[in-house]
Amino acid sequence: MAGLLIVVGSTSGNAQLVSDVLSDEFKEAGYDVDLFEDGAMDDAALGDRDLVLICTSTHGLGEMPDNIDPFYQELAERTPDLSHLRYGVIALGDQTFDDTFCKAGRDFDALFARLGAARVGERLEVDACTQPLPDDDALDWMKEWVTLL
Numbered sequence: 705m706a707g708l709l710i711v712v713g714s715t716s717g718n719a720q721l722v723s724d725v726l727s728d729e730f731k732e733a734g735y736d737v738d739l740f741e742d743g744a745m746d747d748a749a750l751g752d753r754d755l756v757l758i759c760t761s762t763h764g765l766g767e768m769p770d771n772i773d774p775f776y777q778e779l780a781e782r783t784p785d786l787s788h789l790r791y792g793v794i795a796l797g798d799q800t801f802d803d804t805f806c807k808a809g810r811d812f813d814a815l816f817a818r819l820g821a822a823r824v825g826e827r828l829e830v831d832a833c834t835q836p837l838p839d840d841d842a843l844d845w846m847k848e849w850v851t852l853l
């Protein structure tokens with residue numbers, strides 16, 4: 705069975721909801737899914753993975769949600785080789801934050817690429833201003849994404 709790690713960054717629950725909905729869908733599709741919601745880099749066991757989905761909102765002024773910030777900072781500091789990994793990104797944000805729209809998802813995307821991982825498909829960016837149901841967009845995106853794996 706193919707494995708998938710979903711890395712969740714969420715402050716008020718939207719990205720958590722999207723991750724939970726997608727986790728169920730991926731399980732239905734036959735994937736062995738783990739959710740990573742906090743913890744140190746080694747807890748994510750990235751060396752043993754081959755597929756990661758990052759699903760994070762942005763908070764503050766372009767900051768990571770608190771639950772996932774330590775993981776992001778440790779990855780950026782330790783710079784492990786992730787060239788064995790494929791990944792996708794779902795970024796939740798709000799267009800009214802012009803300069804920092806979806807910045808946490810974009811930063812994760814840039815970091816994974818810098819560490820050698822290969823992104824599958826385009827990054828999904830969900831604007832809370834125009835899309836009150838982020839799981840709808842995420843489910844549509846997932847249908848396309850799985851065909852690319």
Ligand SMILES: Cc1cc2nc3c(=O)[nH]c(=O)nc-3n(C[C@H](O)[C@H](O)[C@H](O)COP(=O)(O)O)c2cc1C
Binds near residue numbers: 761
């Ligand atoms: C205090 C606060 C700061 C935010 N800052 C940003 C931001 O800098 N950029 C952005 O795109 N969205 C920003 N947002 C919007 C959230 O990312 C968006 O509402 C998202 O859906 C929240 O998801 P969550 O419930 O999983 O945290 C902010 C929201 C709040 C409440």
